[in-house]
Every structure is written in structure tokens, then in C-alpha cells.
Amino acid sequence: PPQRVFVRQSLANNLRHELIFGITKTTLDYYQKNFGQRYPFSKVDHVMCPDYKYGAMENVGCITYSDSIMCSSQQMSIPQLTFFCVVIQHELAHMWFGNLVTMQWWNDLWLNESFATALSYYACAEGGPFVEEFKNESWLHFANYKRWGLSDDLQPTNHNIEAECANTDVSESLIDGITYGKGASLLKQLIFLMGWKAFTNGIKLYFKEYKWTNTTLHDFIGKLQQGYDETLGDGKLNLESWADKWLRTKGPNKITYEFQHEEGVITSFKIRQGFCKFGDEVFRKQSINIGFFDQYLNFEEHQNIVIQDRELTEVPQLVGLQVPEAILMNSNDHGFGVFIIDDKSIRFFEENLSKLENQLNKAVVIGQLLIMLRQILYPATRLPILLNQMMDEPNQNLINAVYMSLVQAQSIYLPPENVQKFNKEVADFFLRKAVKERADPKLQMFCLDKAFGFMYDEENLSMAAKWVDTPGKIEIFGEEMEATLTEDQ
Template identity: 35%
Template sequence: MNLFRPVAYSFFVLLLSACQSSYNSKSEKTTTVPPRAEDAYLSQEQAYLRSSRVSDVHYNLQFTLSESSQFSATSVIDFSLKDNSTPLTVDLNDAEINALMVNGKSVKPTYNKWFITLPAKSLNKGKNIVSISFTREHSTDGEGLHRFKDPVDDKVYLYSHFEPAAAQQMFALFDQPDLKATYTMSVSAPADWSVITAMKESRVEEKGQLKVWHFDETPKLSPYNFSLHAGPYKVWEDNNAKYPLRLFVRQSVAKQIKPSDWFKYTTQGLTFFENYYGVDYPFTKYDQVLVPDFLYGAMENAAAITFAEGSFLTNGEMSKSKRERLANVIMHEMAHQWFGNLVTMKWWNGLWLNESFAAFMATLATAEATEFTAAWRSFYTGGKQAAYRADQSVTTHPIEVAIPSTANAFDNIDAITYSKGASALNQLRHLLGKDTFRKGIHQYLSENAYKNAVLDDFIASLAKASNRSLDTWKDQWLYKAGVNTINVNFECVNNVISSFEIEQSTDIKFPTLREQKIQLALFNIKGDKLKQTKALPYIYKGQTTQVNELKGVQCPDLVYPNYEDWGFVKVQLDKASFKTAKQHVNKVEDPLLRSMLWQSLWDSVRDGQLSLNEYLDVAVNNISAESDYTILGQVISQLETSKTYLNKMYGLNNAYAKEMTQKLEELAWANTIKSSGSNMRRWFEAYRTITSSASSLSNLYTVLKGDEVIDGLVVNQDLRWDIIAQLNRYQYPNADKLITAELEKDSSDTGLKSAIYAEVIAPDEAIKTRWLAKIQQNDSELPFSKLRSAMTALYTSDQNSLDEKTADQRINSLASIDAANDHTFMRSYGRYLIPANCTSQSVKRLQKAADTLTELSSGTKRSLLVALQSDERCLMIKNKMTIK
């Protein structure tokens, strides 16, 4: 099923374009505004109608914060109104309104818990001032103004998260990105708290046990870029950079942070981005706040960026991969300070460009401004592979899609939005030239500073810089779904090439042939190395492109037609190159090419061209010779996924599965012992993840107890919890008691979540049933972050029989669960609790659900379709196995 039919999509875009043109008209003719739907969401039509009437918005906000579950606030909204012939809505979610004043007069609120409707008779044509005083419960699901009570010391911490449209959970406003505004704020809070927002505090008054923090007016910001964070945070400062830097974290986890890394990467990033963009950083300070229970990796709030604690806290030295991720995420959110905060999309259909550009720029900055010079290789093995998988999924979609309502803002936030978009931008940079691309970015930021912009503004800046039309490129790459495949056909006479062509193919459902600039690279075996003999930049388009420039070149042993990964395209190796790759992958000197060849082998498994057992033979026989940290992680990840497939296909008692598991355990343990540093830790993590045999579990237990000491391996608190979970997963004797004992040592928030995970992962039907009930009940007393920990552990790949016991119930209740919960909950529920068990029965069950559950939300429907496709792929891979 194609969720976005091209004809309907094109019509919707044309309709919205026509509407927007009429809304932006300078005509003084009164607009007839249809009534807004009585629900929690804002349609694009209503948003454009409102922004056609409202302008010059300023918010004066006063908050009273405490440790209680509620807060109180007053929003004073100063704005101009083009016409006052019809009512106007102001967004405010689930609050108790204490007073409403419109232009100095008290007005009885017309309020449905989602928005206030201001009567036309109370409004002025021109200047208006609306004051709304209210009380509201703090949120506990990561949106709005989230409250967290630390289980270690009972201290309370608050932070805000507004994307896509959750600012209304903290204050009354026009909650849409194209109504940029300035914000002035004062906050009353306990005296030992810090208060953080887009501006540095201008003054702080002491009032007994409280302090009142005052903040000057911000530059113009879209509502989702504004923020408020408060609590007794530990703070570090660094005033050695061009802008003052601060880092905030909860006091109980302060020892798990190394501030010098944060300040180093932040300083490197600010220098890089100011130089690259040619535009100064648009704010006066740079704060970063680590927060608990966060829904995402990080959020680019203007000058007050939030980061998920779980990704960046560490008990001991941070691994190389975590430090690279830290650098990359810092760069990603920093890129947004210009591209997203300084220049902001008009509506949520432009969210992809924000995220794609930040993902692209983060990789570029990490590679060129930090010690992680191989960042593009990390992008290739991580985000880009996720994008390829998403673009081959039944739920694929164009990069740019229509977003009819805020209810749909996150429907398509996935690897296509982030990594395919970033890849498209990267190949456009190669197509136009790096300097030309950079010039276009500078022009875009300069011309649209503190404004809202649309895709055509971005494309126009690049077209002007390159002096060429990009209309065809835009249509091919941004409005058409699907990934192309290229392969090469060549013939040789007397050991030289006599003919050479690039063939481009498409999925029958997505027939777009694209133009793209790539590098053709030819290699020959020379001694014990695979040496490059030719590299040729080339632009291909259409179904077949002749490459006459390669005639007469030495006949290659291997051709790779996307050398250095310029393009976004799947590569299908020709037969000779595929054979060379299988036999000589370790002879490739270039690490990126070596990585791409490993990926080609793995893709062949996923595409049904190579059996899983053949791939495993190649991997087991070659991976020990790999010393590159990034490639090692890539192949180990493929081995771990292979183990997951074996678990689902055969369970733990199948002869081949047991034999291969033993080989993988022995491989991981042997390489742990002989390796050192980051590679050793990577191998041990693979051993811990793969281990299921009694002897290897016993080995893990001796490491946990300290009886087995591996030189260079620090068994920190994080690793202790991981080992305990693995022991309980396979019912190692008394493993459940280890959880209780460990929780006495570590009762932190991380410890509580780890204990839940370790308990739920046990193959115990009673535990599974109890936790499934907790997850499925309405209004659970447990915060979502704890429920999410349980979801991830409930049914693992080796627990199919337990999974099947509740599979029908989970499918039959999916519609009611979906109706009772929001998109945040269902994103995790759909990913982890829709049963897909690699059997024909499972596939039939999922297919029936996809056919009959027509009322599911779009996000849950996507999760269901992805589960079905994954189950079908698992069966296909099983049927391709060539074991006896």
C-alpha cells in the first residue's frame, strides 16, 4: 500500500498553494473564516488563515514554579489584527483559566481545553492585548513543561519540549511556526533553582525562599524554538569561547558527565558554523541542558538546547562511539540555531528540510572540526543505511510531504526525513560544487534571517548561486519516493575494457529515474591488496549511460560505482565484483570502500540474493582481521541482527542455530581477549549481546563478580546492568536476585529503568502478563519512560512461544490501545508490541490486521505495515537458507 498517492498528493499541494497565495494577498477584503474544528489539532488551512490576520506578536510571560505537580502562569499576548470581523482562537492545552482579559476588559472564557475562542466584538482591528492567567498540571510524558522527581535525592527538575506544537501545554499562544514572536519572561522559583531560557537572565530578585528571574526580550522565534528549564541543576561554565557556554545536569548524575568534552565540541562547532555559513551565531549565549525522560536525542531550543540524559551519561570513560555521537548531536542541534531557529519553516511540511540539513551539516562539521574525521563513514553505516531501508519499506514516502494538520506533523519523521534528505543534500553539493553550495546556503540564511521560509526559497538560493535551474532535481529527489539501484555492465577484450555502461533501475511502484553525480572506481588484485586503478567522477541519468572514457582501461577485478559515497543509490555488484568482494574484502585498503563492500554483502542477504548462512561464513572467516573501529561496529551489528534472525527462525534448540551461536560466542570472546581499547570493548559488548549458552553465561557471571578480569575492560554500572539483564534473559541461576541486589546499589532513575528491563526480559509468562497489563492500562501511574523500558524487553527474538501467547490479544486490542493513547506512546508500542514472529501464521495475522483495522492512526498503521514487511522478509531469508 502506498500511503501517499502521487495524484492526490499533487492536488493537495496545489490546493494549499492556492490557499496560501490568497492568505498572503495584500487585499483588504474581509476573509470569511470557517470555524475551527473542536479538537486538539490545528489544520494547515486554519494556521494560514490565522497568520493572514495576526502579525507583530509579542509575549510577556510570568511563571510561578515550585516543586508541586502544578504551575501557574500568565500569558500577555500583544499583537496586531488585520480584521476583527470574526472570532480568533488562542491555543492553551488542558488548563484551568483563572482570568481572561481582552483589551483591558474581563471576558468569560469560551474554552474547550484545547483553545480559547476570543469573540470578535472584544477584538480591535489593529493593536490588541490579551492576558490569560491559568493553572496547569505539569506533563510527565516529555512534552510541554515536563516535571521529574529524582528518586535519589527527591529534587524536582523541570524542562520544556514544544516540537511540533506543544508550547500550548506551557503557555497560551498562537502555536504555529509562521507566527514568529518575541518573548519577555519572568519566573518565580525556589531560591536554589536555576532558570534557563533563550536569553541569559538580566537580573534576579531574592524574595524570601524564592527568587524571581527576569529575562530580556528575545529575537523573533517560532514558538517551538522557545523554552523554559528550571531546577537545582548542577552548572559548569566556560567563558573562554566567543560566546559564554554553560552546561546543566541533575546533581545526582553530575559525576557521569565530562564537561570538557562538551565545551570542546561546542567551541569547535561554533567556530566551524560561523565560518561555513558566513553568518554570526544569532544569540548571545549557548546553554546545554541534560534532562531525564526525554523523548528524543536532543532538541534545538534557541540558545538552550536539551539532550536526553540516557544517551550521554556514562559511568566511567565514554566509549569512542559515544563520544562521536556526542560531537555529532551537539553539531546537529547547533546547525539548527541558524537553519531552523534563525530561518524557520512556515509549516510542518518543511520540518524535513530542518532535520535533513542539520543531519548533513552535523556530519560535515564533525568530520571537519573534530577528531572524528571518519564521520561520513559513520553516517554511511548508520543513518544512511536506515534511510535505504526506510525508502524500500512499504511505508516509504517522498522527502517533502503534505502535512494537513498538527496531528500529522510527526507521521513521517523517520530516516527518510533525516538521512535520505541529508544524503540528497550531500549529492547536490557534489553536483553543484562545494563552494557553490556553500554560497547558496549563505545567501539563504542572510536573506531570510528572523523570518519564515519555504522550500522554494531554499532552492532559489542554490539555483541563483549555481546559475542553473533545480526544478527537475527538486521534483526527482524531493517529491518522488523510492531508491534507485545502479549496476555496471562491461566487457573486456585482451584484458582492457571494450565497453562500459551504467544501468539504473527502479522499483516498479516508484519508476522515477534520477540524475546524480557519482564516482566510478576500478580495482585490481595486486599481491595481497585490492588496489585502485581508476576513479572517474561521472554524471548519469536515465536508464542507461554509456561511459566511453573507460574504454581501453585495464579490465578490473572489482568495480564500485558509488566510490566515496557521493550518491544516494543502491549498488548491485556485477558477478565478477561480487565474487571478488566475498573472497577479498579484507584486501581492500580504503576503509570506506571496505565498509561499502560489507554492506553490499549484507544487502544481498536482505534482498534474497545471498543466503544468511553464506554471509555468516564470510563474516566469521574475515571479521577477526578487521581493526577499523567503525567497520567493526558495522559488521558486529550485522552479526547481531543475524543472531536475531536465527532466533526468530529456529529458536535456541535448532542444530544449526546452536552451532552458529557457539561460533559467534567463541569469535567474540577470542577477539575480546586479543583486542585492546575501544575495539576490545566493542567485541565484549558483542559477546554480551550474543551470549545464550550455559558456558558463556557462566563466563559473563564471573566477569560481573570480578572473578574474571579482562585487562582494559571497566565493568562500570551501565555494563553491570547489561550483564544482569542478559543473565536473566536466559534464566541463569539466581539472576532475578541479582536485580534486587543491584538495585540496592543503584537506585537512580537509570537504575530503576535498568531493573525494569532486566526483570521484564526474563522468559517468565507471569512477569510478561503482569507488565503487558501495566502497559496496556489507561492512565498508568508509571511514567512513560518506565513503560517504554518494559516495552523494549517484553518479547525478545528468542521468546516466540511466549510472544505467541498474547499475540492475538495484542492485535485484537490494537485499535482500542491506539485510540486511547497519543502518538508518543504508540510510536514505542507499535515498534515493540506488534507481534511479528517469522512464521506464515504470523504473516497472515498481520495481513488480516492491515486489511481490517482501518481506523488506526497513521503512525500506528505505519508500524503495522512495517511489522508485516519485516515478517515477510524474515520468512524470505529463512527460505533462502542453504543449510541441510
């Protein structure tokens, strides 16, 4: 379809129109292939709006965006650019899921939003023309998004995914981490449980039957079940029961493990489900991978381990294996829950995180420790240890994951008497990293940006004060380098 983009004159220089057109074209191809339906409208317009309340909105054939997200600056960090990409892909997914088929009532808002969110990250991870540079960023970015869902689900204000919604005024309150972050995470889990082929078969059946109509959760689940049965036909998955336990309850499960061993060999391994405060007492079925690390950091992943919907699940696949140095539940991040890392493994990751080969597993470790922090199972005073593992890390999405928790720790989780020392440690870390990354000006600027919120002590402040007087140059700890600060900074 033809595309146009509109922006106010004053931001025209910041507009990445070629990227917008390119992402759109690549993504429409991807959705058409997987949904089995052509793009249902005759054009795609992109309209950048000032002071827009939401990130973007999927009007039929005409996406309206917040211009502050899409084109406020010429310099965007990698996490911002990843988000830029998935926002477009999210709105495009709505052209099918939302516009071609629409939920009957707001209680199924998650059907629109979780689907659009999850599929946008799949489209991003798929890569292809124009999306290639974000390919490896997609699930790293999503890991932070998932943590938003998990955090909201741990609060007293949590709610079922299939929410109650008395009237349209209430619907606004459903725009939260549960509808977006948790819902999308559960679709990702469901896709892992069903397999991509069965899932997309179900989606194709759904669009074929319900296009240009309104639907409910029951319709959606029914077609996914049909897709699963026609593809695999093993009778192993009852999706109505899955929906009851995951979508019509609230709160995540706390997931731990216990094992016995003889002479260094595992003789039994059990996964235990518990409950979290403010959550319903329900055991839930899900499929995850479990990673084992040995002392030489070799990683072995045990895949598709199904946790049953009961308190204890035996895992015979792990019996007979050597006792590992560290265990990572939910490696590669398909599951949803409060996965607790044991003390020995925590020490291992605090020492070795930077050396893990798989970037996504770094994000999983960081995410699990940060959720444990929220649950008072990991002390905020240890965050600088975790942060130090990021000294050689070039990936901005991973640095960002730790950074967001540093900000929270600073204001919420630290004992007041520790805040000053903490600020100094964090500011020094980002300043030292900025010096170290001088060969990569974008990463250097990213680190400087992160340092600002923690620079409270006199020494740092007087150093920063001089930067204002020397345009194009800054001096950090006696080292002079080229850098131009933006107005925001």
C-alpha cells in the first residue's frame, strides 16, 4: 500500500522517514505471511502529533504517533531506536488485530494490546530489510517490557488479564503493565508451549472466520485450540484450562527448585511453585528452558521442560547430570513468573555475568535479580556489584536494564544512609565507562546520560560545571575528550 508521513515543520529534520517506510514494508510482508490475510486497507499514513497522550494509535490506515517518541531528537539511543521500531510494528499488527477483527468489549482489551505487542517483537526479531539492525535487540528490549508486567502483577492493584470493565471510563485504567507487558509475555509463553506453526495456524483460522466482526476471548482460544489440534493432534494441551489459570487469575507464581545428588551427580530434581502476595493461589502450567553452567562457564540448555499445574513437578530430564556451578531457570526467557536464583548461582552470576555468551541470558539473570530485589530477596546495596559486570558491555539495552533499577533503588529500595555512597559509586561507574568507550561516541554519550542522575557529590558536580564552558570538549577524571552535550543534558 502507498505510505505517507506527516510531521510539523520544526521537527522535519529529525524525521527518519526512510526507516519508517522500510520498517512498515518489511513488517507488512511478515504479517501477511503469518496471518494469512492481506493488509486489509488501501494506504498507511504515519502522522506525528505534538503532545500526544499515548505512544501511538492505530486508526484505520492512519497511525498517529507521539512526535516526542518518534522524532524529538536526531540522536537516539539503541533502546530508543528499538522502541521506535516496535511501536510501528505494534500499530501495524493492530490493522489486523483490532481493526480487521475487533474485541466485543473492553474486558478483552488485552487481546488487542498483548497480541500487537508480542507480535511486534517477533516481527522485530525476525529481521529482514530495515529491521536487521534491531534483530538482536528485540528480545533484550522485551525483557524489560516483561519486567514491567511482572512488577505490576506483584502490586496490590493487579488484576486478571481478562479484566472487568464496567464502562468506557474504566477502560483507561486497563492501559497498564498487565494488559501490555504481562499479556504479551503470556502470548510468548503460549507460542513456546504450542509451537509457532500451531499458533500461526490458529491465527489464520481466526482471521479467516472472524474478519470484519467482533470477537471475545472464547473465540480466540477456540481457534488456537483448533490450530493446535490440526497441527499436532496429541491432545496434550487444553487451552480453555490454560486461559482459566493464566488469564482469569492474577499474580505470578514464585518458582524455585530443589535437587538431591550423590557424588556430584543429580539423583532427583523438582520444581516447586508457590504464590506471591496479592496473587491468587493457582498452580499454572508452562514450558521453560533450564540452563546449567559449569565452572568453565560452559552452558548447557535443557529445553521444553513443562512445569505442571501442581505444586511439585519432577524433572527426570535432569537426573543423572553433573551438579552444575550455577542454574538459570527460564534461560532464553520464554516463561513468566518470579524465578528465584539460589545463593550459589547468585555469587556465580555476580562474578561471571559479563562473560556469558548469550546476551538474552544476561538479560534474564538481570531481570530475575531485579524482581528478587523488589521481593526483598536481593539487597539493593549489591546492585553496584551487578553494575560492575557491565563495564565491558557494549549493549545499551542490557545496560539500560540495570540502569532502570538503579534509579528505583536510589529513590525506593536503599536505606537512606546508603544513598550517598551508592550515588557516588554509580556516577563513577558511568563516568569511567564513558572514558573507556571514547572510541564509540554514541555509547559514550549513552553512558554520560546515565551518569547525570547520580552526580550529587561536589567533586563530580564541579567537574560537570566545567563542561558547560567548553563546547565540544569535556574532561572526565583528568581525561579530555570530544563530546557535545545536548540541551537536555
